[in-house]
Amino acid sequence: MTGVGGFFWERRGEITVLALQHLALVGVSTALAVAIGLPLGILLTRRPRLARPVLGVAGVVQTIPSLALFGFLIPLPLIGGIGARTAIVALIVYALLPILRNTHAGITSVDPAIVEAAVGLGMTPGERLRSVELPLALPVVLAGVRIAAVVSIGLATIAAAIGAGGLGVLIYRGIAIVDNRLILAGAVPAALLALLVDGTLGLVERRWSAWRSA
Amino acid sequence: MHKSLGGRAALDGFTLDVPAGETVALIGPSGCGKTTALKLVNRLLGPDRGTVRVLGRDVSGEDPIALRRRLGYVIQEGGLFPHWDVAGNVETVPRLLGWPAEKRRRRAEELLEMVGLPPGEFASRRPRELSGGQRQRVGVARALAADPPIVLMDEPFGALDPVARRVLQREFLDWKRRLAKTVLLVTHDLREAFRLADRVAVMNRGRVRQVGTREDLQRTPADGFVREFVAEESS
Numbered sequence: 001m002t003g004v005g006g007f008f009w010e011r012r013g014e015i016t017v018l019a020l021q022h023l024a025l026v027g028v029s030t031a032l033a034v035a036i037g038l039p040l041g042i043l044l045t046r047r048p049r050l051a052r053p054v055l056g057v058a059g060v061v062q063t064i065p066s067l068a069l070f071g072f073l074i075p076l077p078l079i080g081g082i083g084a085r086t087a088i089v090a091l092i093v094y095a096l097l098p099i100l101r102n103t104h105a106g107i108t109s110v111d112p113a114i115v116e117a118a119v120g121l122g123m124t125p126g127e128r129l130r131s132v133e134l135p136l137a138l139p140v141v142l143a144g145v146r147i148a149a150v151v152s153i154g155l156a157t158i159a160a161a162i163g164a165g166g167l168g169v170l171i172y173r174g175i176a177i178v179d180n181r182l183i184l185a186g187a188v189p190a191a192l193l194a195l196l197v198d199g200t201l202g203l204v205e206r207r208w209s210a211w212r213s214a
Numbered sequence: 215m216h217k218s219l220g221g222r223a224a225l226d227g228f229t230l231d232v233p234a235g236e237t238v239a240l241i242g243p244s245g246c247g248k249t250t251a252l253k254l255v256n257r258l259l260g261p262d263r264g265t266v267r268v269l270g271r272d273v274s275g276e277d278p279i280a281l282r283r284r285l286g287y288v289i290q291e292g293g294l295f296p297h298w299d300v301a302g303n304v305e306t307v308p309r310l311l312g313w314p315a316e317k318r319r320r321r322a323e324e325l326l327e328m329v330g331l332p333p334g335e336f337a338s339r340r341p342r343e344l345s346g347g348q349r350q351r352v353g354v355a356r357a358l359a360a361d362p363p364i365v366l367m368d369e370p371f372g373a374l375d376p377v378a379r380r381v382l383q384r385e386f387l388d389w390k391r392r393l394a395k396t397v398l399l400v401t402h403d404l405r406e407a408f409r410l411a412d413r414v415a416v417m418n419r420g421r422v423r424q425v426g427t428r429e430d431l432q433r434t435p436a437d438g439f440v441r442e443f444v445a446e447e448s449s
Contacts (some may be wrong), residue, residue, distance in 0.1 A: 043344050117293030120256055120366075121356070122282035135297050 007181045008188075015170070016187075019189050022166035025084060026152045029051030029091035033148055037096050038141070039101025042129065051104060058097040066155050069093065070162045087156065087164030088136060094155055095148035102144025139209045146201035153194040157186065167193075216263040217420075218252055218447035224250040225261070226420035233361075234269075237390060237397040238425070239407035242417030242443070248400045252366055252418070254399060255283045268364065283307055286365035286395070291373045292353035294341040300326065300352050301337040307360040325355040328392075330385065354386075358393070367399040371406065383409055404444065416440050 008015065044051040064072075069090050073080050079089045110133050118128040134141075160168025167186040174182030217225040224247045232238045240248040253259040254266050257278040267272045272356045273281055294303050304322040313321075323333040329351040341349055350371060357365055369380045371386075383406060390397065390410075401407050407414045408428045416439075425434035435441035 076446040111293075113289060113291060113293040114295060116258070117287070117289055117295070120258060120282060120293075122279050122310055123278055127310065132295060180280065 004181050004184060008185055011170075011185055015167075015185055015189055018165065018167050018186070019193065020191065022153070022156055022168075022193065025087055025156045025164060025166050026069050026149060026193075028154055029088045029156075030054065032128055032151045033092045033095035033099050034091070034145060036101050037099030037144075041141075042107065043102045044100070044104045045107045045133075046125075055097075056102055061093055062097045066090065066094065066158050067161065069084055070158060074162060082163040083146050084159075084164040086162055087159035087166075090159070091155060095152055096130065097149040098144040098151070099141070100144075102140050102147075103137070106140030106144075107203070109140070110136045118153050139205050141146065142201065142205040142208065145200060146205065149201060150194050150198050153190060153197060156189055217247075217254065217259065217261050221438075223420050225254075228264075228421055230415055230422050230425065232396060232398050233395055234396050236413065237395075237399060237411045239399045239401055239411035240406060240413045240417060241401055243406045244402070246417040248417050249368055251422075252368055252398060252400050255366055256285045256287060258358040259323075283310055283360060284362055284364075285397070286357035286360075286362040288350075288353050288357045288365065288367040288370045289347070290369040292349040294349055294352055294356075296341050299338045299340055300331070300344070301333070301340065303352055304355045304359050306356055311360055319358060325358055326352075328360070328389065329355045331355075345378070346374050347382060350374060350378075350382060351385075351434055354389070358389075358395075362395075364396045364398070367397060369400055369402065372402070379406075386410055416443055418443070 040054070046053055062112075070086065073086045073090055074082065112126055114132065114136070115128070118132045121130070151175075156166050157168035157171055159166055160172050167190045170186030171183050172178065174184075174186065216223065216227065226247075228247065228251055230238070230240075230251070240251060242248050250259060255262055255268065255273070257266075257273055257276075260274070268276075268281070268285070295306070297305075301319065301322045304325055305318040308318040308321060323337065326333040326336055331348060331351055336344075336348070341352070343353065350373075354370070357367075371382050374382065387410065397411075399407075399411060401410075404414075413427055414421045414423055414431060416431065418439050424431060424440045428436075431440060431444045435444060
């Protein structure tokens, strides 16, 4: 075990750089997925007939094996090619479903009596969304973001296959030269990152729920 | 007035006049259209045919948002916003109307005092920390916050236990005397209707069968339905 520890320590510089790259991939893609998924999820609550087909398509897209999706994206103009941009597009695609679904579920599960009170007291649709529906849906929305971020951390290791960098670089190199220590040098920090992000977002979620119903 | 919901006529030839300053209760069996009728007043629903006039003006020509802010609205179990404290809930409509914070707060305190929830103790509580009766009081205070001339109440005390219900009914009569509002109230409880309202409108199948005081309805029922309804419910 000291062998692996020493091995990690020797490569701490490279591991740190790749871990930061990894976090950047996940951070950027999750943020963009929120920027797309949140408004789209809200739109689906306003156009119920769209909800089923859109959530259905998003669900099907998620079943595409990730390595295949990365491959499909490479030949595409603008969003394709080799590198981080393609990886971010793929990660957004995967992050979209949990964010979309949870935004939709969070808002549609607000107690109808509360929504009726908001409308009946004279809130405009915008006021109702901002001051009632979104605050009450937020824990569910945050849970979706959390799932998206944690899943993305795992998926982003595969992004190294298309030259996007990140901790996957170490894993692929380890596989190529059959060196388990190198694989672990990528996998262990990735797992720790996932736990850290999960824990942090979980804490935010609980804080909000506690404040909301304190 | 006519209104269909889901292909079924909810209101079919409905007519009702609520004179200013009076409390009128709408009552009838489930599905008779009483809640539908109430929701037509603040345009939560729109009639298929017919007109609703509030203070003499046809509501179809008014902005529904502005209209609702001028009408008090109390719903069953309060429908309070769980993420706001009691004062925040009471201040809802004044805030929508853009009142300054100071004035809102004073108004909320005044109303909480009136509904028997001393603001010092209750203003910063959350709805979940209140009993059903207290929540309903907050719901009433919230409806009255911007001093609307007309208040709509949809089964306001329906979810309460009999004791809390009696207490709130008594207080309602006291508020009514002090505030001189026009109230349209939906209930399924004839005793409550007789106790709270100046006149009771008995509905069946989307239509008002008779409007009258307790004596009118008991002594000279307009038809067999009213006679049976009043007899059954009073027994």
